[in-house]
Amino acid sequence: MVSESPARHDDDRLLTRSLGSARSLIGLQLVSRLVTFVLNQGLIRLVSPQAYGTAAVQFELLMSTILFLSREGVRNSLLRIWPQQTNVDQPASAVSVAQCANLAALPFFLGLPTTFVTVVLYAFSASETTTSQPHFHLALLIYATAAVGELLSEPMHNRAMGEVRTDARVKAEGLGIIVKTIITYLILLYDDNRRHLGELALIAFALGQLAYSATVFWTYKPQFPESSLWPISLPEQHQTPRSVIYPSAADAETQSNRKNSWSRLVANFFDPDALHLSMTMTSQSIVKHFLTEGDKFLVSYWSPLQHQGGYAIAVNYGSLVARIVFQPIEEMCRVYFSKALSGPMSQKNSATARTSGNSAALSQASGSLASLLSIQIAFSMLVVTFGSSYLPIVLQLLLPAQYISTSAPKVLSAWIWYIPVLALNGGLEAFYSSVATPQDLRAQSRWMLAFSVIYVLSATALYNIGFGDTSLVYANIANLTARIWYTATFIVIYFGKRMRSHQLTLANVVPGWKFSGIVALSFLAISRNKARHHLAEEVERLGRRALFSTLVLGHVAFGAGLGLVCVGLWWITEGKRLVARERIKAE
Template sequence: MSTPERAPAARLDGKASLRSVSSLIGLQLFSRIATFAFNQILFRYASPEAYGTAAVQFELILSTILFLSREGVRNALLRAWPQKPTSPHHDSRPYNAALNLASVPLVVGLPIAAVTTLSYIFAASKDTQSQALFQPAVLTYAIAAVIELMSEPLHNQAMGEGLTSVRVSAEGLGITGKSLATCGMLLFDSWSGYGGELALLAFGLGQLAYSVLVVVAYSSRLGWPQLWPVRLTGIFPRESATAQFSSFFNTEALQLALSMTYHSLIKHLLTEGDKVIVSWWSPLDGQGGYALAVNYGSLVARIVFQPVEEICRLYFSKLLSETNTSKAKAQRESDSANASSALMTLISVQLAFSALVLVFGHSYLPIALHVLLPPQYLATSAPQVLSAWVWYIPFLAINGGLEAFLSSVMTPSQVRSQSRWMIAFSVVYISSAITLYSLGFGDAALVYANIINLSARIVYALEFTSSYFLNVGRPLDWRAALPHKYFVAMVWLSYTLIETYARRAAVMKAVEESGRQAVFSRVVVSHIALGGVLGILCLTSWWILIGSSLRSSYLHHKKD
């Protein structure tokens, strides 16, 4: 069986990785700041019912269509995007086969969009369907999903060829257009006296604007995408199970994409399970409070964790891909050493970061809630859910990095094995959520159930990763990733000082009595200043004890 041809620059160098990370973090930072400002208008002009419907139920429909259509293909192509032929003498079949595979998400996305949308329209509750322009809004979301899938060939090309700036500019333009379109429609609805009747349609038009602008931006940089598979001039070696596809696709890449798509289905149920459950258990206004909390709670995850996870997946895929059999033994050993060092560094940084999140997030979140949340949302489940998110973030960070590594090195048979475990994890998640709901945890039950779920997935990922590096002669000592004991002592001392001051100065009493105005009081300002000073001291101690050595290790591997 032939394998996809690899580009000469098979792995990202250090500078390229850092540029990609910084670009993606910049994109997420911009998108979250824009979304934050955008949400302040939404909370004012859209009712909790309309916001809950759009942010929970419509977003679930959109993510289902996109995730099931493209996730498996994206992961498969990340492993081995072929080099673009530079002359007529070069074999163009691997590159053309990759373009064919990149067009598959649109092909399969059309029936998935139709089935998902119609199923939702018939299954939605009467309260949801009774909202103004419900069906046109749902159809607009479905159309937006299909249009977004048109950009998939160009997205995969940009990621495969390391053109991160193309993706950043495209998605940045899309986010800006989405914010302007949605807010503009909501303002028009308010000023024209429609009484909120255009709210759901405003969300749909915003998503449609995003999709159209992303396609336009990609096309302006890379040309119009190939939207349908075309027969290749030659064919890859045939196999009995996939002979009918061999004149269009590289069968190995296709099989990997199918395996990862099946795995993505299970992962999607876990990732979006909270929206399914909250849609079933909570009324529409409760869904609005939960969506608001998750939107704020995911700021850190989307700004930092998501770009890092994507770059790790790209880095490990190109560094350790089994499709590249031409490497010398010494090069493979060097790549394994670099991969293990990068993974241990990532886990070490995430654990230290998690300690800071737990201490400072727990101490200062109650103040932030009174500043950020609109008064009508303070009585919803939003504060409770956000408090639970402080504990959720560390698990989310560590699991994301480990699963990025797994998705980069797993064979199709290992992906199928992981999928079976993911089914078991989904049972654990659903059972935990229902049990915690019944025990009175409210919507925060979904966050705590996710913590239980992620804990199981982390254990699985640690076991697989340990076995992988043991097999290549690079056994891992996970204890080396634990934070330094003096750093832990500094963090614990900071927590003690912050909580002692807050209790003696009655900080929360001042906040509850004065609301947002309390932020300018001497007591609260002193409390925030104390946290700022201690935070800087914690970061300084981390750099002295751990950070500088990690930097030296990175420079050493880069030099090698």
């Protein structure tokens, strides 16, 4: 029997830890989102659409802009270089850990000027309708403080990610989300019982965000007491190390640049190549952030506050699946692919990549990505088939009366078609960001500009035609479709240069004809049953009382039965094959 190579053993253990991390993160999202979902159902009944739109669209956009631009590039680069201790007898290099710890503290210092500039620009550009709300400027100041406070936790968060200590992150973020929602709800409830004027609405959301930042920091701190916000100077003999990311990438020009005083100062604290990669990813995040949050930019510019509130609540509900399932999977992919395929494998030298250990990692990575895409496509087909048919019934239960007249119902209907492309894009971009070189990232940045043009033109054209706020969702679909095409092309070329054959083929990714056929038949059967009993008119006429209608309940039971049939057939025809494939790789 051939003994298993150490590289293969490390790859298998990394995959197992990554899968465990994904399960924990999905558990975190599921529990925390269920708790906050219940509280949010009461929360949105205590606040006007105008106040909710300001908090959930404009203030959330402010927060995400500060945090994304300050920390995203550093986070992604640290996933590649954080040293792993795979053997207790061979601990990770103290210098490597110090370099990573110094880099992990950088987002806080980037965040200070970013926060100031972002807050000033927003304060001067916000409409009079927005700024005239009670305590607007105080709430804005609290949100800015919360953003800086959240960046204080970055060194500890990055250490938890680098060491794959998911339990620490689950504990900190899960508790933070719950505390945030409870604080917001209690203040709104107090305000409602006191005056019924919504005077403290913006303050409630702001203090909830501040409570989240404080809770995350003080939950992390006892678990990482050694983490420091201040970079420490490296030993002199380690101040100009070789790159731990791209050992062969240093050329004569780079070596020459490091001789100047600024480069020597940088080398006192950081690995220069790791810092360069972080800054490259940070600069790219400006365009990427606009593409990610472009809908909030445009809806805050186009729509009145009331419709902003409707759009926000629709996106909040529509993105539940993305936050509970897709986001943890994407983060797991970043961790796994970054650590499994970083280093020499990231180079374009296929001969180097075909060593025995690298070949095993590449084979496992391509198989894992193919399995993920196959599951996501099958899941997306079920979401579109059953979600589009039963969403009008669900809306009667979810949305308060004051939100039915906003854009929320139409936006949620459009979100059903957005979920599939969101799922595919997340996994593909997680792989891309894990293996792309600085040259690849610069090339992607140029394409990102083209994607931005596609997004803006699509949104503007659809809005002028009369699609309203749903134009933002459909424009995002067009934008993400272009990004999927770009990253998928890159990934196929990436594996093609490094492997003679890989598992990223249509046969391994697209569900078979049996599953596709039963899904199509289910859609036709549901549509026919809905039309025959005039269920759309029944739901519109009865409103929330439709949930107790015999015809509606029968229609729901009919769809549930078909859904179970579809899932069962998928398991028989696709699921078992995927499990068998993973077992073969593990043997």
